[in-house]
Amino acid sequence: MQKREISIDDAKRDKLFYFVANVVIYREEDGRCLILKRDEREKVHPGRWAVPGGKLEWSDLPTDKPTRINGDVLDFEDAVEDLLVRESKEEANVEVDTKLHYINSVAFVRPDNVPVVLVKFAARYVGGDVVPEKGGFTDFAWVNAEEIKKYECIDGIPEEVEETIKHFKRHSL
Amino acid sequence: MSKHRIGLSHAQEDKLFYFVTTIVVYRESDQRCLILKRDKNEKVYPDKWAFPGGRLSWGDFDLAKPDVDDGGVLNFNNPIEDHVSEIIKNKAGIKVDTRVKYLESVFFVREDNTPSVLVRFAVNYTGGEVTPKNGFTDYKWVNENEISSYNHISGIDLDILKTIKLFS
Numbered sequence: 001m002q003k004r005e006i007s008i009d010d011a012k013r014d015k016l017f018y019f020v021a022n023v024v025i026y027r028e029e030d031g032r033c034l035i036l037k038r039d040e041r042e043k044v045h046p047g048r049w050a051v052p053g054g055k056l057e058w059s060d061l062p063t064d065k066p067t068r069i070n071g072d073v074l075d076f077e078d079a080v081e082d083l084l085v086r087e088s089k090e091e092a093n094v095e096v097d098t099k100l101h102y103i104n105s106v107a108f109v110r111p112d113n114v115p116v117v118l119v120k121f122a123a124r125y126v127g128g129d130v131v132p133e134k135g136g137f138t139d140f141a142w143v144n145a146e147e148i149k150k151y152e153c154i155d156g157i158p159e160e161v162e163e164t165i166k167h168f169k170r171h172s173l
Numbered sequence: 174m175s176k177h178r179i180g181l182s183h184a185q186e187d188k189l190f191y192f193v194t195t196i197v198v199y200r201e202s203d204q205r206c207l208i209l210k211r212d213k214n215e216k217v218y219p220d221k222w223a224f225p226g227g228r229l230s231w232g233d234f235d236l237a238k239p240d241v242d243d244g245g246v247l248n249f250n251n252p253i254e255d256h257v258s259e260i261i262k263n264k265a266g267i268k269v270d271t272r273v274k275y276l277e278s279v280f281f282v283r284e285d286n287t288p289s290v291l292v293r294f295a296v297n298y299t300g301g302e303v304t305p306k307n308g309f310t311d312y313k314w315v316n317e318n319e320i321s322s323y324n325h326i327s328g329i330d331l332d333i334l335k336t337i338k339l340f341s
Binding site: 004005006007008009010011013014015016017018019055056057058059060061063066068070071072073074075076077078079080081100101102104105106107108109110111112113114115117119121155 | 177178179180181182183184186187188189190191192217218228229230231232233234236239241243245246247248249250251252253254273274275277278279280281282283284285286287288290291292294326327328
């Protein structure tokens with residue numbers, strides 16, 4: 001299998017975006033979700049409560065090991081699942097289930113003009129003691145839809161926690 | 174009037190992707206899903222049966238009218254839901270529910286080396302007569318067994334099965 005270099009030299013510029021995924025992690029045993037407090041030194045939303053997530057990078061794709069070849073197209077399946085499993089481990093030291101539930105999405109244009117697509121998912125907690133990532137987060141909490149109101153969160157997080165709890169209560173194990 | 178613009182001069186190249194959505198439309202009345210036949214002149218997958226899909230573009234966002242301007246960060250809510258409705262209208266001429274369900278995601282690298290993130294959603298059909306257009310020449314409503322008699326892009330049979338399970 002020929003390794004293929006990734007490049008945007010031939011791409012249409014006006015269709016390129018950063019791609020970010022976030023995950024609200026739900027704990028079945030007490031019906032609560034995990035939130036993390038961002039470091040005060042963060043440039044964006046310092047000190048506010050958030051959920052794990054991250055930006056996709058080319059280096060996340062092992063171009064010599066596609067999971068499927070579809071004609072001339074190299075496929076890497078479970079892309080978002082892999083990203084969220086990795087970020088949950090890095091940012092909170094927890095394992096999450098790979099069965100994702102879509103919550104909502106937002107597109108935004110950063111102050112440096114770069115356009116971003118952010119997709120928000122919910123997933124079940126599988127295990128691991130929470131350890132907030134040093135340098136990125138300083139605290140954590142497991143909260144329900146009422147308790148989260150006491151935390152100063154990034155916009156939208158309380159509603160997403162509420163939606164996550166509703167979804168998993170409807171589909172309890 | 175907006176001082177805002179979209180540009181890549183400050184972007185880190187190795188984090189840029191096309192964002193692609195493909196959609197499985199589910200018809201509740203007979204528990205079948207919509208497949209469309211790609212034009213024989215298409216560069217990628219000519220003549221194969223596929224799902225409708227599309228690529229997000231900067232032009233989809235009117236910078237003068239963001240939903241929220243959060244201290245210089247312009248926010249546009251529900252871009253995926255809007256994109257899904259637009260794609261379905263453009264390629265199949267029908268209407269679908271605004272609530273979408275996640276099916277799966279794939280990173281792929283096209284022949285021209287451009288990296289893409291594909292997220293596939295399932296959505297309920299709500300009305301209209303299917304009119305294949307803009308790259309598609311035919312359509313069928315199929316279930317997980319019927320799909321096997323069509324020359325389709327690999328993997329979509331599994332998505333049909335997944336969608337039918339998700340909605341039934």
